[in-house]
Amino acid sequence: MSLTFTSDVSLNATEAAVFLSERDVAGQIPINFVTTSAVSLRAACFGDNVFDRNSAGRCISDLLVIGYRRFLVDVYWSPDQRDWLFCPVSFSQDIPVVTVSSASSATSTSTTATASTKTAQATVTAVASSSGSVLYELGPYRCSMNLNLSDLINVFHDFFQTYTSELTVYTRYISLNLHAAASATSPTEPAVSVTGSQLPTGSEFISALFDERLSSYIYMPSELAYERANLNKSWFEVEDDYKPITEYFTIQEDAKKEQSTPDGWPCGKYLQLAKEKRLLIDYGTIDSQMKDYNQSYMGDVIFPSGYLTSTISVSLDADGSLDTGCFYNPDATTVSQVNNSWALSDYIPIPSGLSQNSTIAAMTTVISNLTACGLTPALNKTLFNQTADTDIQPYDEISLSTSWAWGIGEPADAASSDDNGYASVDRCAVMDLTKTGQWRAVNCTESRYAACRVGNLPFTWQLSTSPNTFRESYNHGCPANTTMAIPRTGLENTYLHQYLLTRTDVLDPSSTLESQTNVWVDLNSIDVESCWVTGGPDHGCPYASDPQQLERRTVLVAAIAGIVICIIAALTLFVKCNANRRNSRRNKRVIKGWEYEGVPS
Structure with a gap:
C-alpha cells in the first residue's frame, strides 16, 4: 500500500497570517527572486539512519504543513530492487534474514530465498519498529524494504489534493540528488557504477514516476520556454495582479511588437492562481556511479541540474551576520547589479554547548540574515x-x-473596526527600525512617516514629507514620482531598512521618536481581521469577509449545485418517460424533447 499524506500538526493563526501575507506581497515577483525555506529530507527525516516507511510518511507530511517549500531529496537506485530507494543500501532477496523482536533478542531465523554460497557469508537482521514497520539492519542503517521515491510522490499528491484553497496554495520545489545504492553485503563500502541493463528503463525513470502522478501540478521546462517566447500570450495576457514585475527580467521586442524574455520566470500569482501549478523539479548532484543515467528521458518534466538552484558560499561574523555572500549592495539600483536568482545557502551552523532555546535563537539569527541578504536558507542538519x-x-x-x-x-x-468601519486598532503595518527592519502591526490612526518607492525601482526609496495617518499617507503623503509601497522580498526589505538607517532627510523636529523609528508600509487588514492586503486602506480582502466561511460556502455551493443537477436530471428523466408513454399511445406523433438553459449560476 502506498503512503498517503498524514499529519496531525497545524499552523496557528499568526503563522498562517505570516505565510499568507508574505506570499501575497511577493506574488508578482518572479519566483527565482523570492527566497523561501529549504530542508534536506535526509537530515530531517532520516538523520538517525532509520528509514522507517511509516515514520517517513508522517515526517514528509509534517514538513509540508509547517511551511517548508523546497525539499532536497537524496535517492538511491537499486538494480536489485529496480527501484529508487531512500535507504542508501540495496537489499537483495537472496540474503538470509534473522528476525528478532528487538535489536538484541533473536526469536527466529528465516530466509527470503535460498542463499548462495557467496551471500551466505552475510545475514540481515529484521527488527520490528515502534511504528509497526519491519526494518532490516544493513550495516549502520535500518531500512523498510520498499520505502521509495513513489512514496514521496504519493504524499505530495495527497497533500496537493487536500490543500486546494487559495489561502493554502504555495509553490513547492524538489531537488533530486541521485546516488547508487550500496550492496547489503558491504553496506559501508562505496556503491559500484551502474551501467547497461542495470540502469532504469521506461517507467523506472524518475521523470516517468513524477509525470504519472503529479503531471497536472508540475510546471515543466517546455511551458517556461513557450511562455518566455511570447509574453503577450502568457504572462502579460492575465489580469494585472497576476503579471510579474518587469524590472526583474530582460524584455525583448521584435518588429511585430511581440515581447519575449531570455531570462525571465513567472511570478507566484501567475503560477499558483492563474495556471494552478504548484511544483517545480530539478536535478541536484549526480554521483559518478550514476553518470550513465539518462537525465533527458522525458526531459519535459524535470529541469536540468542546477537550473533552479545557485548555491552560494557564505561566511559569517561572530554575531551571525554575513561577512561574504550577501547580495545587498548599497550602490546598486537595478536587479542586474544584485542578481540573486535562485540563490541558496546550505550553511546554517548549529552552535554547541547551548540550551535548545539558545541554539534555536542563534540559528534563527543566521537564517534571518541569510534571507535579508537574498538567499534561501537550506536546513541540512538533524536538529537535537x-x-x-x-x-x-x-x-x-x-x-x-x-x-x-x-x-x-x-x-x-x-x-474589530469602529462604528465608522475604520479600524481603530492594530490593523496597519510599519517597518520597525528597532527590530532590525521587520514589520509589526500598529494603530492605523497613529502618525508615522511612510515608505515611498521611487518609480518602479525595486531598491530605491524615499520618505514621505511628514508623518501622518495610514490613510492620509497613502492618499497624498509621498513626494512626486514616488508611491507609498511595501518591500516584496527580503532583499528589497533590506534596501528599505538600510535607507532608513542612513537617510539624510531633514525630519520634522516636532515629530515623535516613535514616528521616526516606525515607518508605514503599504499593508493593512482594515477590511478583514488577519487578511493583510496591499493597495491602500480601501482595498478589500480577496478571500471574503471570513476565509473559513468562504471555504464552507464553496463546499455548500458545490453541494447545492449537485443537488440541483440531480433534481433537473430526475425531472428530465420523468418528462422523457412521460413523453415516451404518450408516444406509445400516439404512434404518429414525434416529440423532439425539451430545451432549457441549464443550471443557474
Whole structure:
C-alpha cells in the first residue's frame, strides 16, 4: 500500500497570517527572486539512519504543513530492487534474514530465498519498529524494504489534493540528488557504477514516476520556454495582479511588437492562481556511479541540474551576520547589479554547548540574515538528534524564521473596526527600525512617516514629507514620482531598512521618536481581521469577509449545485418517460424533447 499524506500538526493563526501575507506581497515577483525555506529530507527525516516507511510518511507530511517549500531529496537506485530507494543500501532477496523482536533478542531465523554460497557469508537482521514497520539492519542503517521515491510522490499528491484553497496554495520545489545504492553485503563500502541493463528503463525513470502522478501540478521546462517566447500570450495576457514585475527580467521586442524574455520566470500569482501549478523539479548532484543515467528521458518534466538552484558560499561574523555572500549592495539600483536568482545557502551552523532555546535563537539569527541578504536558507542538519516526525517543534521554528517580513509574534491580533468601519486598532503595518527592519502591526490612526518607492525601482526609496495617518499617507503623503509601497522580498526589505538607517532627510523636529523609528508600509487588514492586503486602506480582502466561511460556502455551493443537477436530471428523466408513454399511445406523433438553459449560476 502506498503512503498517503498524514499529519496531525497545524499552523496557528499568526503563522498562517505570516505565510499568507508574505506570499501575497511577493506574488508578482518572479519566483527565482523570492527566497523561501529549504530542508534536506535526509537530515530531517532520516538523520538517525532509520528509514522507517511509516515514520517517513508522517515526517514528509509534517514538513509540508509547517511551511517548508523546497525539499532536497537524496535517492538511491537499486538494480536489485529496480527501484529508487531512500535507504542508501540495496537489499537483495537472496540474503538470509534473522528476525528478532528487538535489536538484541533473536526469536527466529528465516530466509527470503535460498542463499548462495557467496551471500551466505552475510545475514540481515529484521527488527520490528515502534511504528509497526519491519526494518532490516544493513550495516549502520535500518531500512523498510520498499520505502521509495513513489512514496514521496504519493504524499505530495495527497497533500496537493487536500490543500486546494487559495489561502493554502504555495509553490513547492524538489531537488533530486541521485546516488547508487550500496550492496547489503558491504553496506559501508562505496556503491559500484551502474551501467547497461542495470540502469532504469521506461517507467523506472524518475521523470516517468513524477509525470504519472503529479503531471497536472508540475510546471515543466517546455511551458517556461513557450511562455518566455511570447509574453503577450502568457504572462502579460492575465489580469494585472497576476503579471510579474518587469524590472526583474530582460524584455525583448521584435518588429511585430511581440515581447519575449531570455531570462525571465513567472511570478507566484501567475503560477499558483492563474495556471494552478504548484511544483517545480530539478536535478541536484549526480554521483559518478550514476553518470550513465539518462537525465533527458522525458526531459519535459524535470529541469536540468542546477537550473533552479545557485548555491552560494557564505561566511559569517561572530554575531551571525554575513561577512561574504550577501547580495545587498548599497550602490546598486537595478536587479542586474544584485542578481540573486535562485540563490541558496546550505550553511546554517548549529552552535554547541547551548540550551535548545539558545541554539534555536542563534540559528534563527543566521537564517534571518541569510534571507535579508537574498538567499534561501537550506536546513541540512538533524536538529537535537531528533527527526521531524519525532519532534516537530524545532523544525517548525526554523521554518517560521525564514520569513523575512514580520517580527516575532506579529502580526498581533487586531480588534474589530469602529462604528465608522475604520479600524481603530492594530490593523496597519510599519517597518520597525528597532527590530532590525521587520514589520509589526500598529494603530492605523497613529502618525508615522511612510515608505515611498521611487518609480518602479525595486531598491530605491524615499520618505514621505511628514508623518501622518495610514490613510492620509497613502492618499497624498509621498513626494512626486514616488508611491507609498511595501518591500516584496527580503532583499528589497533590506534596501528599505538600510535607507532608513542612513537617510539624510531633514525630519520634522516636532515629530515623535516613535514616528521616526516606525515607518508605514503599504499593508493593512482594515477590511478583514488577519487578511493583510496591499493597495491602500480601501482595498478589500480577496478571500471574503471570513476565509473559513468562504471555504464552507464553496463546499455548500458545490453541494447545492449537485443537488440541483440531480433534481433537473430526475425531472428530465420523468418528462422523457412521460413523453415516451404518450408516444406509445400516439404512434404518429414525434416529440423532439425539451430545451432549457441549464443550471443557474
